[in-house]
Amino acid sequence: MQLMLCLVLFGLFCVTTCEEEFLPSYITPCKLEDKELADCVREQIKISLPHFTKGVPEFNVPSIDPVKLDDIKIDGNGLVLTFTQAAMHGLSKSELTDLRVKIGDSDEDFKLAFKGNLSLTAKYEVDGRILILPIQGKGDAFVYAQGVEVEINSKLSHVKDKQNRTHFKLITPSYNYTIERTTFDLKNLFNGNKQLADTTIQFANENWRQLMDDLAPPAIKQIVRTCVKAINKFFSNVTIARMVKGYKDH
Template sequence: MRVQLCVLTVVCGVAGISASAMPPFFTACSASDPALDSCIESVIRAGGRRFTQGIPELGIATLDPVHLGTVHVDNPALKLTFYDTVVTGLGGFRINAFRMYNSEGRATLDFTSNVTLKADYDMEGQLLILPIRGKGQAKIKITNLNIIVKYQYSTHDGHWRVDSYRDSYKMDRAQFKFTNLFNGNKQLSDLTSRFVNENWRVIMSEVAPPAINEITRRCVKEVEKLFTAVPSSELLRP
């Protein structure tokens, strides 16, 4: 299941792999190892950054940066859309824990990263009690974004397959910068910027879900490519 772990680690970044054999920087763990989880965590630490750089020969795209495209925030009081959204920082993730329950076909990956989201934005409506509108560039810096991914997997024709997953997250801080608020009105823009950053937790409860869910989806997608390319027997020894 080492491979599984590796793959899941891919969810956030795992080691690169050739189409037919494990690369020298990726050493498979043993399913019979009583310290399997610790072994997998070590593999993720060693190869995670390499994985986030992408593996072209396997069709695995880079995860740092990861391009999210258009992200809509679904809020009746606020129309907010991010365009050409790019997230950086996943390559510097820290693995907190990996747990594999092989007999049950499930695993959990827990990691933390500092990430930055940049995009063009179009916003109009109300944030809490404050009317807001603007169209320009947005930058959101998230400190210690902790994401936990729990997934179910199964084996088909000698390869692992992610059957389902769910994620949860929390963060220590978020800082916002929006250019051209209120068509560049400095007084209104400064007031709004202070308000948004003072109430970042409430604001992120609206902004974060669609963006972070998309980050997780992209990571899982690249991990699935790894599972498809590399047999489970090469990823996890008996």
């Protein structure tokens, strides 16, 4: 998602209005007055996707696939499960499903939606029960989530820098998401007892929603937070006047 959001910044703002020196060679500028601006922006984002996986150093945007996550702990319903050294992979291959930005009105909005398959790699430690089945172990974890769709909505605010220049800033972002299917692979369950491990993993995959009800919210929240931070970092380096030609400062 961090990739997708950064692309939106370039696709909607820089692609349409920045000076030539700010445009990567693989982007063809769109015109702000174009009736088909949204379609043009969408196409430029699709073209740009492969180029943004390594980050955009000229705008202080770091590499975004994978996204490193803070530790995640699930503690409830008889289960204690902790993920450390976690990273989310696959954002760069996500498909843009919706892109809307309203600029110039009294109420300026930003909306982005994307869908893709994401995988989580981490170290795990677990003890307790999944429903009626005991589970215990410590080792490497791989979680594969199919059909993850995330929608982010935010307001656009205007802030002044030390030179009294005006910048955009995303404020009060909100989000929602859906997941079609998740599978788990936890190595070294029950100290390597394959029979117990296979039975437990099968049961976990059959009851994946119970685990994802606790695992997904903190993971998605961290991704969204990272994306918003990256966008605002970009905004802080480029003024509205630089990004939006003819934009009326408020």
